[in-house]
Amino acid sequence: MNRKSYIIFGILFLWIATFLLGIYIFEARNSKKVFEGIYIGQVYVGGLTEAKAREKLANFVNTRLRDPLILQYSDKTWNIIPEELVEVQIEKTVHEAISAGKSKNFLFRFFNRVKFSFNPKKIELAIKIKDEPFQKILEIISGEIACEPKNAEFKIIDGIIRIEKEKEGIKVDEENLKQEILKIVWSEKRKISVPVIAIKPEITQETLSKMNIKEEIASFSTKFDKTQAGRSTNIRLAAEKLKNYIIPPGEIFSFNNVVGKRTIEEGYKEAPIFLNNKVSAGIGGGVCQLSTTLYNLALLADLEIIERSNHSLPVSYVPLGRDATVNYGVIDLKFKNSTGGYLLLYTEIKGDTLTMKFYGSKKSDKKINIVSEVVKRIPPPVNIKEDYSLEKGKIHVKEGKPGYQVRVWKITTYNDGRQEKKLVSTDIYNPTTTILYVGKKEPQTQTHPVESQKS
Template structure:
């Protein structure tokens, strides 16, 4: 019994000695290699096991530099673009090395030893994090977008020689920036250096199917006015405003606003200076001539028997429509508005050919009413007389600048339908007269050296418009 006890103690002592020696060996090993990365650790595709912080950093930097210097080919359809990742990709090398260095580490050397053995059997891969710098990447997106991006294009009605067709919609295309970033970040660590550019499509708001359902198929009404095409600024403004209105669709029940449809008339939008009315005078202003568009459209609305919501006449008569049938506009102040009180959609078509502006409404059917617009001059207002001194004209002489009369006008709409006729008052408008000006000479005559010359008859200057000449339209 005593012999067995001695043997047991001997065995226990030997075991403890072995354990102590092993622990000491483990401790010694961990002390020597504790600052290195454990074996079995990868950063991305780079093996860094057994390397020090400095060695792993240098090895990783070399790998990253080689990867970023290798050009990536981006392509879409038949177009290609070279993309150099260097300068655009920011790789977090230090962060990855620190994570690799801490992998499996513990204050307890036994646990560190156990973790080291685990990693040798089951390697650990640490992601090599990378980010794309926004500013340089933006330049890449702009370069690609310039070649492939397009805005969506709505389906639209097209009218040629009075025939209505529908031009199909076109989907828009834009680069999917976030997806492209992810694909590039994958590609920089891959041997595959050619990747497609991901795109997203943008659906148009109006499709051909939408237009077909509107059932617009024939002309409802039209109205035309003439303009002086030699007045380049005014002609340009008329054409610009007409283009804004071309193809405009007014749903049933909707109120049309001229200012909303055409927008602000500014030089930035391409509008030129041309004659406008201001305080009973003709002056130059941006957008002169646009009122001819609004007045022409106003007459079209009357002939279509639409409900007029807002309309103002000019302060002076205009030349392109009869008295009482004009409609002045001024963005933000004066508008032309009318309601589509028909049961169907109305399509507005504008044409500018040579010296003629034409506006037309197209709809599902012709108006079965016969409509006539008549202007009635109720009162003619004589021009007042104003006397002004003229120091450029000799004493005793008079120069006359003829004024123009004003008018009070009533406009009637005569509607004939199914054998009946109805006369409706549309508006009562007043146009101001322009004064006749007597310029009285105040300049001293030159010294007389001979017989007195006979006084010439007073004549208007060459730039004075003859009496009765039509006034120019406001913007």
């Protein structure tokens, strides 16, 4: 290498060194400033120190957060103040802006600075929804616009079957509403259409139409005492659970599963029940009249009885052998829809009469009659008890009631006159004991006062 080459190389090296030194000094002097070309959201913070960037950003944030937002759905509107609803992390965002493009290598920092000046960088404001205030607003809006879907359902009016069309429900789209608020909070536009989600009903008019339920196929009624308030309440509650219940072909119906637990929380009252061969008070008393009425309806519809138990004592509202007791989790009434089509169970209470009906696709061409036969009368046993509150020699009788052995027959009459007799059940009803209270109280001896004579 000749002398001239050394000189050129030296000048070039000196120029590069000077250039690099200049870059180093420039970067050192501006290391605490945000690079040119950097935005935080809509706010330009290029060339500002951290303190100035924080101040400028805070002014913008405070202005926007105090400007109300309008949430709108149909003709309803709600005003909200963003400041109460969102949390902005200014410190975190400004720190991100200050750090953007900063490298330990001053040359890399310089190259990033040049890059941002030609291709600006936008840093999103660190913002999040405050959960508790948002849930309060959501609750208010939902309370005014949200609604549950309504299934299509059968309506029986004057014996005519109609189908009431289903209705969609709606609920507020919570996540989308959050995103809409976060999106619009920095915008000049201050109105948001509340996003909603349509909720499809499970049962549609088309679904019910395909069930081909057209006419009444069986009916049975029992009477109850309306003056027994608790019992009447229980009967009405259980009847509502059973009303319009659809039983698909081949399905086994469970009374306990459909009616559910009979508890105070469910609204059931205390009323008379059979317990340990006597009448006692219990929650849900009277519900057995529903199971009994339904049992008789199932027999008349010629359904297959899977599970049924009689009461320990006779009931007043059906003939002997035609009752069906239930006790949640212990005793159930179950039968199978063996008709080959869908069945609609309809319940109705008018005055003191409970009526249950089955509707289906076609009424049977056979007639069914249920007959009770008392096989044996069981006399009440006699129990003698001493009664020390009753005078000796006297007897007080508390009459018991006889028990019965009963057979129930189903007699089917066909169109051609043929009859078929089938045993349905054989039941035992316990007698209640006759009690003879024998008096043991000793009669009191009368005493007369002795007169004293003065002399």
